[in-house]
Amino acid sequence: MNTLHHGDGPPPLDDPRDISRWTQTYAQHRSLGLVVFQVVFVVLALAIALPSYYGAYAYRSGNLPLFWVCLGVVVLAVAGDIFLSIPAWGGKQLERLVNRLYAKEGHVTLAMSGKRAPRAFVTLLVAGFGGCVVASVVLGFLGLIPFAYIQPVSALFVVPFLVALTLLMRPAVGYLSLLWPLLYGLHALLLLAGVPLRFAEPWGFLDILVPISGYGMLTGLIAHAYSRIALYRLRRLTRVPPQPEGEVECHD
Amino acid sequence: MTDLDRTIHEPVRLRIVAILSGVDRADFNFVLSTLGLSKGNLASHVDKLERAGYVEVHKSFNGKIPRTEYSLTAPGRAALEQYWAALDQIRAASGQATRRKR
Numbered sequence: 304m305n306t307l308h309h310g311d312g313p314p315p316l317d318d319p320r321d322i323s324r325w326t327q328t329y330a331q332h333r334s335l336g337l338v339v340f341q342v343v344f345v346v347l348a349l350a351i352a353l354p355s356y357y358g359a360y361a362y363r364s365g366n367l368p369l370f371w372v373c374l375g376v377v378v379l380a381v382a383g384d385i386f387l388s389i390p391a392w393g394g395k396q397l398e399r400l401v402n403r404l405y406a407k408e409g410h411v412t413l414a415m416s417g418k419r420a421p422r423a424f425v426t427l428l429v430a431g432f433g434g435c436v437v438a439s440v441v442l443g444f445l446g447l448i449p450f451a452y453i454q455p456v457s458a459l460f461v462v463p464f465l466v467a468l469t470l471l472m473r474p475a476v477g478y479l480s481l482l483w484p485l486l487y488g489l490h491a492l493l494l495l496a497g498v499p500l501r502f503a504e505p506w507g508f509l510d511i512l513v514p515i516s517g518y519g520m521l522t523g524l525i526a527h528a529y530s531r532i533a534l535y536r537l538r539r540l541t542r543v544p545p546q547p548e549g550e551v552e553c554h555d
Numbered sequence: 556m557t558d559l560d561r562t563i564h565e566p567v568r569l570r571i572v573a574i575l576s577g578v579d580r581a582d583f584n585f586v587l588s589t590l591g592l593s594k595g596n597l598a599s600h601v602d603k604l605e606r607a608g609y610v611e612v613h614k615s616f617n618g619k620i621p622r623t624e625y626s627l628t629a630p631g632r633a634a635l636e637q638y639w640a641a642l643d644q645i646r647a648a649s650g651q652a653t654r655r656k657r
Binding site: 319320322323324325326327330402406407408409410411412413414534537538540541542543 | 566567570578
């Protein structure tokens with residue numbers, strides 16, 4: 304029995320709860336902000352790494368004009384990093400950009416679970432992750448972790464951190480976010496298995512940048528594509544044919 | 556048989572509350588673009604839901620641009636849950652009646 308159809312009104316709904324599910328799915332996978340953040344991060348990382356490499360080469364070979372140009376680019380890139388990392392400045396600009404990207408379809412808000420993890424746990428998680436990053440960088444510089452194994456070693460703390468982050472942010476994000484740590488871990492396993500996934504100099508820094516930002520960007524793009532599917536399904540369920548001003552009453 | 560809440564049962568308002576039940580808040584533009592309604596029509600339906608205490612309207616400014624967001628109230632979520640339960644009852648009864656006819 305169809306209790307939800309009236310004359311020239313909206314089309315019948317098999318299960319109106321599908322509207323709620325697709326709305327939530329759409330909200331969970333609005334990931335353009337993540338994609339934009341990753342693109343900016345990669346551009347800034349490239350703007351630091353490449354001029355650093357060529358600047359050092361220019362200095363050693365006595366090409367001072369090139370050295371100063373490279374140094375200038377590095378300084379600008381570092382300033383950009385600082386600008387973006389301050390929520391009141393860069394965070395606000397990114398938020399404005401994301402608002403503009405989604406302006407046509409409007410905005411939805413989906414908060415994290417009401418059952419918040421204890422503050423101490425979150426602090427420990429972030430501090431632990433930061434400590435592991437610093438330790439691995441220091442150990443790498445000291446040669447105690449061969450550069451070829453930096454990424455697999457980092458997977459030991461990056462993967463659990465990203466998984467924990469996704470679970471803490473639920474239901475504001477979907478389980479698709481777990482694709483990022485999954486790909487990062489898979490990349491580490493493939494490296495350990497001897498698959499040649501390394502970049503030659505001067506692109507050696509991509510050994511870390513690709514797994515971190517590349518897979519993050521890929522996850523964001525896949526989530527964005529899923530949000531388009533969710534929005535399409537939602538609109539198919541909810542589109543109302545043109546109606547006269549005022550409401551259409553449902554009569555028994 | 557349980558009566559369906561007529562405020563929610565109206566097809567357009569059902570869609571509005573179903574959308575809002577999936578998120579914490581949705582702004583006017585999102586509901587408008589998803590439903591494809593006219594602004595006046597949407598405002599009229601939301602007004603009815605607001606007067607019934609099911610929807611809360613939040614008005615703010617994004618810089619100088621006014622922004623209107625909607626959220627389901629606790630009574631609104633409870634009313635929607637009761638509506639789903641009533642709908643399930645009707646479907647179950649309808650299924651039993653169909654089986655008896657056979």
